[in-house]
Amino acid sequence: MPRLTLLYVVILMTYFYINEAASDCPHGGKKVKNKCVREFSEVTDWKDAMKICESENATLLTVGDLGFLQDLNDTLRLNHKGYWVGARKLKSWFWFNATKPITWFKWGPGEPNDIGGGENTLNMMHKLNYSWNDEKGTTVDTDHEDRKPAAAVCQFDGPCSSQLKYxxxxxxxxxxxxxxxxxxxxxxxxxxxxxxxxxxxxxxxxxxxxxxxxxxxxxxxxxxxxxxxxxxxxxxxxxxxxxxxxxxxxxxxxxxxxxxxxxxxxxxxxxxxxxxxxxxxxxxxxxxxxxxxxxxxxxxxxxxx
Missing domain, CATH: 3.10.100.10 (Mannose-Binding Protein A, subunit A)
Known part of the structure; x- marks a missing residue:
């Protein structure tokens, strides 16, 4: 087979492979284990991050185990402040729409610290190597380095995954x-x-x-x-x-x-x-x-x- 023809075939196969892999996840998401994950560059508070995911028929990300978190960290390089994920503190910490409390954590040094009270949402901070930080989710305090907003990371994880308004x-x-x-x-x-x-x-x-x-x-x-x-x-x-x-x-x-x-x-x-x-x-x-x-x-x- 001539070299140019062989090169054309290789390029064509690569094109179809890349597009087939990309088609596994909607809206330009990336596959991380069994979930499709998409990160957004816009920084916002936790409440608006939820709305961003909802507008994409998705939910804020839930992190099932340390192995998933390690694979996830290899893909999150777009935003250098941090990412909101779908956890909230009630009496205990819960993933969004879960009925049982979270049983494992990857807190950063000195976290959770509940500075000033009311830090009942969770983000993964870039400066903590994407370890977890408790944060106030409905206010944006740009005068305080730890209170600056983060970006949304959403998941599209199969049947019945879309968020409900109530x-x-x-x-x-x-x-x-x-x-x-x-x-x-x-x-x-x-x-x-x-x-x-x-x-x-x-x-x-x-x-x-x-x-x-x-x-x-x-x-x-x-x-x-x-x-x-x-x-x-x-x-x-x-x-x-x-x-x-x-x-x-x-x-x-x-x-x-x-x-x-x-x-x-x-x-x-x-x-x-x-x-x-x-x-x-x-x-x-x-x-x-x-x-x-x-x-x-x-x-x-x-x-x-």
């Missing part, structure tokens, strides 16, 4: 068969308000969840029990008695008979709920504004191919 109302997300994301909403609302929240409140527009088969039912029951919020939950099924002869999901599909509880539907309501005392099988319930339940939203993850 995270305090939601139990962490779960994905089913890598297709659908479910949210357990802890607040109690009537059926119509619940559907409006699923459709309009969160980053991804969704709807009250549907259960098409026993496999989906089993998945959601395990999800509810694991969450610790054992209660009745609204689903997206209802009966338009003026036009229909049976219950249907919001999609128009008929509610399967195999997921109803025994002797249900009994005809005493026209909305569908998962009823705790009936083994979390379906029950028909009145849709009155006074009938308030927790509820489950469903949406399709936008990061999937």
């Amino acid at each position: 995270e305090n109302t939601v139990y962490p997300r779960k994905t089913f068969q890598n297709k659908t994301c479910f949210l357990l909403i802890k607040g109690n609302n009537d059926w119509n308000t619940s559907q409006n929240m699923c459709q309009n409140t969160f980053v991804h527009p969704g709807y009250l969840a549907r259960i098409d088969d026993l496999e989906t039912h089993e998945f959601l029951v395990k999800f509810i029990k694991k969450s610790g919020y054992k209660a009745n939950y609204w689903l997206g099924g209802w009966w338009n008695k003026e036009k229909e002869s049976t219950f249907r999901w919001l999609s128009g599909a008929q509610v399967s008979t195999e997921v109803w509880a025994n002797n249900e539907p009994s005809g005493d309501g026209n909305c569908v709920e998962l009823y705790k005392d009936l083994g979390y099988y379906l029950n028909d319930q009145k849709c009155d504004p006074s009938d308030r339940r927790k509820f489950i939203c469903e949406y399709y993850d936008l990061h999937q191919n």
Whole structure:
């Protein structure tokens, strides 16, 4: 093969290799272990860093272990002040949307020090070789070297990864068969308000969840029990008695008979709920504004191919 032709083939193969690798992560992100990470050059406070990630359908980064942190440090060279990551201090330190406290730390010397009180967010400081520093996340103090803002580093890590606007109302997300994301909403609302929240409140527009088969039912029951919020939950099924002869999901599909509880539907309501005392099988319930339940939203993850 002539040298020029061989050189052309090598260049072409390299081009496709680079572009194939780049396509693994959205929006120009870099792959670090199992996560796609993107750093931003704009310096800001923690609250606005969260908004930057949210605008990209991502979340502030969570750092799972020391090995991940070491690999991450090799990629973070854009900003020389530091990076905000997705940890907050409540009574203990938690990664964003996690239910258990952080169990390992990489604090810099003398950290955490909670200077002046209220240092309840976390950044990785360049001058500390990207070790961790506790910081006030909603103020920018440019007169104090340690209080200067940092940049956002966001993660795109697969199904159900996008941030919610009202995270305090939601139990962490779960994905089913890598297709659908479910949210357990802890607040109690009537059926119509619940559907409006699923459709309009969160980053991804969704709807009250549907259960098409026993496999989906089993998945959601395990999800509810694991969450610790054992209660009745609204689903997206209802009966338009003026036009229909049976219950249907919001999609128009008929509610399967195999997921109803025994002797249900009994005809005493026209909305569908998962009823705790009936083994979390379906029950028909009145849709009155006074009938308030927790509820489950469903949406399709936008990061999937």
